[in-house]
Amino acid sequence: MATPTFNCLECIGYCCAIYERVKVTQKDVRRLARHFQMSEAEAKERFTTEWSPRERILRRTPDPIFGASCIFQDPVKRLCSIYEARPETCRQWPSHGDGGCVYYDMMKFEEDQQGGRQFLPIVTFIELPESTNTRNNHGK
Numbered sequence: 001m002a003t004p005t006f007n008c009l010e011c012i013g014y015c016c017a018i019y020e021r022v023k024v025t026q027k028d029v030r031r032l033a034r035h036f037q038m039s040e041a042e043a044k045e046r047f048t049t050e051w052s053p054r055e056r057i058l059r060r061t062p063d064p065i066f067g068a069s070c071i072f073q074d075p076v077k078r079l080c081s082i083y084e085a086r087p088e089t090c091r092q093w094p095s096h097g098d099g100g101c102v103y104y105d106m107m108k109f110e111e112d113q114q115g116g117r118q119f120l121p122i123v124t125f126i127e128l129p130e131s132t133n134t135r136n137n138h139g140k
Helices: 014-018 026-036 040-047 102-114
Strands: 048-052 055-058 060-063 067-070
Touching: 014 067, 026 040, 040 048
Parallel strands: none
Antiparallel strands: 048 055, 060 067
């Protein structure tokens, strides 16, 4: 299957910021180690953190737009600073059918509707208390 292509140069990096859990495999750690010319142990310690006993994820860093983002997202250019060495999870993005990016499409729609980028919303998701979750209490 061909890898879908799309232009993400105008995006502010939603995919790098909203996913707190970007899985990193041993192969990804090896790739990062080669890219930064360091040992795998050093790359693992410096760029990843333990999510669970069996899974490591990329570290995050403060971000001026989203609060936190992937450690490798350039905060000014809003692009991946290690594109050629990025983890497999990032290489497979987007994983949905048409090869487009739902975040870019949403932001482009908002920009067109609002008449410019200065009005683009930043959306923050919060977890609602159990008592307000209508799926669990059927609206009661």
